[in-house]
Amino acid sequence: NRSGFNQTSYGLEIDKDVEAQLIYTFNWSDWLAQGDSINTAEYTVAARRNDPTPVTIESQGITDANTDTYVELAGGQSDKTYVVTCKVVTADGAIDRRNFRLNVVSRSA
Numbered sequence: 001n002r003s004g005f006n007q008t009s010y011g012l013e014i015d016k017d018v019e020a021q022l023i024y025t026f027n028w029s030d031w032l033a034q035g036d037s038i039n040t041a042e043y044t045v046a047a048r049r050n051d052p053t054p055v056t057i058e059s060q061g062i063t064d065a066n067t068d069t070y071v072e073l074a075g076g077q078s079d080k081t082y083v084v085t086c087k088v089v090t091a092d093g094a095i096d097r098r099n100f101r102l103n104v105v106s107r108s109a
Contacts, residue, residue, distance in 0.1 A: 005100060012100035013081075017107045021058060021074040026086055026098050029067040036092045037066035045073070045102075046083040055082045055102060066091075076104035 005012045016022060028038055043060045058072040069086050076082060085099040 008101075010101055013103060014100060015103045015105050015107075016073065016076065018053075018076060018078050018104055021072065023059075023070050023072045024084070024100070025063070025068050025070045027064075027068050028088060028096075031096065032067060032090065033092060033094070036090045036094065038062050038069060038088050039066075039091045040089045041069040041086055042088075043069075043071040043084060043086050046085070048077070048080065048082070051077055051080070053077050055084075055104070073102065076102065078104055078106045080104050 005014050041060065041062050043057055045055045045057060047054060053075050055076040056074050058074050060071045062069055069088060071084065073084065082102045082104065083099055084102050085097055087097045089095050
């Protein structure tokens with residue numbers, strides 16, 4: 001679970017070090033109708049042209065009684081921003097998408 005998303009005029013953003021491999025989550029419980037749950041979740045990362053080290057999805061899924069989704073991300077090119085999107089379909093057939101901007105940085109001690 002990564003916390004520290006910042007709300008900007010572009011939406012949610014978070015920084016990730018070039019070498020970090022981390023899990024990020026979305027909690028959908030406020031959006032879900034009473035008694036509904038997430039049936040499927042698919043994460044994608046917007047591809048950049050000619051990116052020698054793209055962000056890769058290592059794993060993804062649904063957790064916490066089917067109310068949260070997660071994605072484990074690795075890689076990325078320093079000083080580049082990637083858009084990570086999650087599309088969910090609920091047991092009742094509702095469909096929605098959420099995204100965040102992943103700013104890849106080279107952190108130092």
